[in-house]
Amino acid sequence: MTPPSDPLTPERILEATEDVLRRYGPAKATVVDVARALGVSHGSVYRHFRTKAALREAVTGRWLTRTELALTEILHASAQPAPAKLRKWLETLFEAKRHKAGDDPELFATYEVLMGESTVIEKHIRELVGQLREMIEEGVTEGQFAVDDPAAAAQAVFDATARFHDPAYAADWQKPAIAAEFTAVTDLLLRGLRA
Incomplete structure (x- = not known):
C-alpha cells in the first residue's frame, strides 16, 4: 500500500x-474497508482503535458530540433568560436530529x-439531561421557574420531548x-x- 499523503489521525x-458505514452499512462495513479507503493497512487503523467495537463506539460518540456542542453554546448564552434558552435548546436538538435523519438517511440508519450497541448513548443522554437541569436551575434562580427538584424536572422535559x-x-x-x-x-x- 502507498502511504497516505496526510498523517493517519483518529479524526x-x-x-x-x-x-464506509454510509456505503456498506453497519452489518457489512469492516476495518479492512476503512483501511482500504485510507490507503493504509488495517493494522494502522488498529493502532488508533484497538477493536472494531472501539472504532464504532468512537464514530458514534463523534456524531453525538456534534449535537452536544451546539446545545452547550445555547446553555452558556448568558444574555437570554432561562425560558428562552430552554426553548432554543429544545428547538436546536429537534432540528439537529431532523437534519441528521433527512440530510443523510443512510448514515442516520447506520x-x-x-447506538443500539453502544454505551456512548447513555453518556450522551446524561449530558443532555444535565444541560436541561442547568437551565432549569438557572430559571429557578432567576425566579422564572418554580421547580422543587430540577433534576427530576430535567428528566421529565427530556422524556416529554422524546418524540422530537x-x-x-x-x-x-x-x-x-x-x-x-x-x-x-x-x-x-x-x-x-413557570413560577
Missing part, C-alpha cells in the same frame, strides 16, 4: 469510517444500529404537522415550569 479514521429527538420517531419528523406539535409540547412544558 481521519473516523471520517473514513463514516464514509447510527440507529450503532429519539431516532425511533424519525419517520414522524417530516410530517407537515410536526412543527406545530413540537411548539404545542414546548409551550405546555414551559408553562408547567
Whole structure:
C-alpha cells in the first residue's frame, strides 16, 4: 500500500469510517474497508482503535458530540433568560436530529444500529439531561421557574420531548404537522415550569 499523503489521525479514521458505514452499512462495513479507503493497512487503523467495537463506539460518540456542542453554546448564552434558552435548546436538538435523519438517511440508519450497541448513548443522554437541569436551575434562580427538584424536572422535559429527538420517531419528523406539535409540547412544558 502507498502511504497516505496526510498523517493517519483518529479524526481521519473516523471520517473514513463514516464514509464506509454510509456505503456498506453497519452489518457489512469492516476495518479492512476503512483501511482500504485510507490507503493504509488495517493494522494502522488498529493502532488508533484497538477493536472494531472501539472504532464504532468512537464514530458514534463523534456524531453525538456534534449535537452536544451546539446545545452547550445555547446553555452558556448568558444574555437570554432561562425560558428562552430552554426553548432554543429544545428547538436546536429537534432540528439537529431532523437534519441528521433527512440530510443523510443512510448514515442516520447506520447510527440507529450503532447506538443500539453502544454505551456512548447513555453518556450522551446524561449530558443532555444535565444541560436541561442547568437551565432549569438557572430559571429557578432567576425566579422564572418554580421547580422543587430540577433534576427530576430535567428528566421529565427530556422524556416529554422524546418524540422530537429519539431516532425511533424519525419517520414522524417530516410530517407537515410536526412543527406545530413540537411548539404545542414546548409551550405546555414551559408553562408547567413557570413560577
